[in-house]
Amino acid sequence: MTxxxxxxxxxxxxxxxxxxxxxxLTGKGVTIRxxxxxxxxxxxDPGSHGHRGMTPRNRQLFGPPGTLYAYxxxxxxxxxxxxxxxxxxxxxxxxxGAEVVDGVAVARARRGASVTDVQLARGPGNLGGAIGAVLGxxxxxxxxxxxxxxxxxxxxxxxxxxxxxxxxxxxxGLATDPGIARGPRTGVAGIAGGTAFPWRFxxxxxxxxxxxxxxxxxxx
DNA sequence: CTTTCGATATTCT
DNA sequence: GAATATCGAAAGC
Numbered sequence: 001m002t003x004x005x006x007x008x009x010x011x012x013x014x015x016x017x018x019x020x021x022x023x024x025l026t027g028k029g030v031t032i033r034x035x036x037x038x039x040x041x042x043x044x045d046p047g048s049h050g051h052r053g054m055t056p057r058n059r060q061l062f063g064p065p066g067t068l069y070a071y072x073x074x075x076x077x078x079x080x081x082x083x084x085x086x087x088x089x090x091x092x093x094x095x096x097g098a099e100v101v102d103g104v105a106v107a108r109a110r111r112g113a114s115v116t117d118v119q120l121a122r123g124p125g126n127l128g129g130a131i132g133a134v135l136g137x138x139x140x141x142x143x144x145x146x147x148x149x150x151x152x153x154x155x156x157x158x159x160x161x162x163x164x165x166x167x168x169x170x171x172x173g174l175a176t177d178p179g180i181a182r183g184p185r186t187g188v189a190g191i192a193g194g195t196a197f198p199w200r201f202x203x204x205x206x207x208x209x210x211x212x213x214x215x216x217x218x219x220x
Numbered sequence: 221c222t223t224t225c226g227a228t229a230t231t232c233t
Numbered sequence: 234g235a236a237t238a239t240c241g242a243a244a245g246c
Contacts, residue, residue: 038238047238049231057230074239075228081238094238125239187238213239 004162005144005154009065011171012085013039017093018174018182018201020082022155025098025143028132029106032121035206036097038185039199040081042090047185047192050090061090066144066152070133077125078133082143082152096124096186096200099208107131123210179203186212 008019017039024033042050042061049058049071060069060083067083069092085091098121100107107120107130121130131150141148161170174180185193185200202209 040238049238052232055231071238072229074237075230077239079238096238123239185238189237193238 004159004167005152006065007162007167008154008171009082009084009144010086011167012041012089013091013093014041014199015171015175016084017199018177018180019154019158019171020093020095020152021180021201021203022158024101024153024155025095025131025150026102026153027148027150030103030131031101032098032127032131033101034095034098036095036200036202036209038094038096038188039201040090040092040094041085041199045192045197045199046190047188047197048090054090058090060140061092062088063140066142068138068141068143068148068150070128070135070139072135073125078128078135079124080128080131080133080138094124095127097122097202097206097209098127098130099206100130118207122208183212186210186214 008016017037020034020037022033024031040048042048045051050061054062057071060067063083064087065084069081069083070078073079079094081092081094083092100120104117108115110132111120111129121127138149143150143152180201181204182198182201184195184198
């Protein structure tokens, strides 16, 4: 059952993003365990692709929770988001880092023979490459209804906790979970990359979390 | 170790 | 024409 997952994704990304840590995404011969995400929220977030309204590229970001939003970054890399929040709000979580837990050979065939296990899905562009994301066939597909190329499964134990306590207490607990780190987003320019939007979430100590690289002047 | 730079789709000025 | 939710190779300390 994925009822708990849908209940969490009903919340905007800055609230629901921590719940994606430790979750797995399976499809196209590879399974990854998510270790790093960034949340974006169009209505109030100048760093979001959806902040200035719908365009042909970002329209899937406005879709229903559980939609996969894929986009081309710097003209080269394919990056992947999981849409959350009410339909029409342009909110989603960018998958920035993950551990390949199954299909390592398949992922390496896509990324290159010399890429180490840790590097396979470390960083958003690399992650998209490892799972074989393709704009034309994956952008706008669902990761929750079982009919798309990918299926998202919550971290072990989370479904049971949601069933017992409800989604709100679970998300409130994740917001202060000492096992989850949060900080400014990577690569986002201007004030949107500063501490005013501490919407990068990761699992401390995981080697597959990408290195924090400052882009331009992120306001602290 | 750190910094620079090229590749290049999409969007905004 | 310039900027961007990037990456990796090359060059400079």
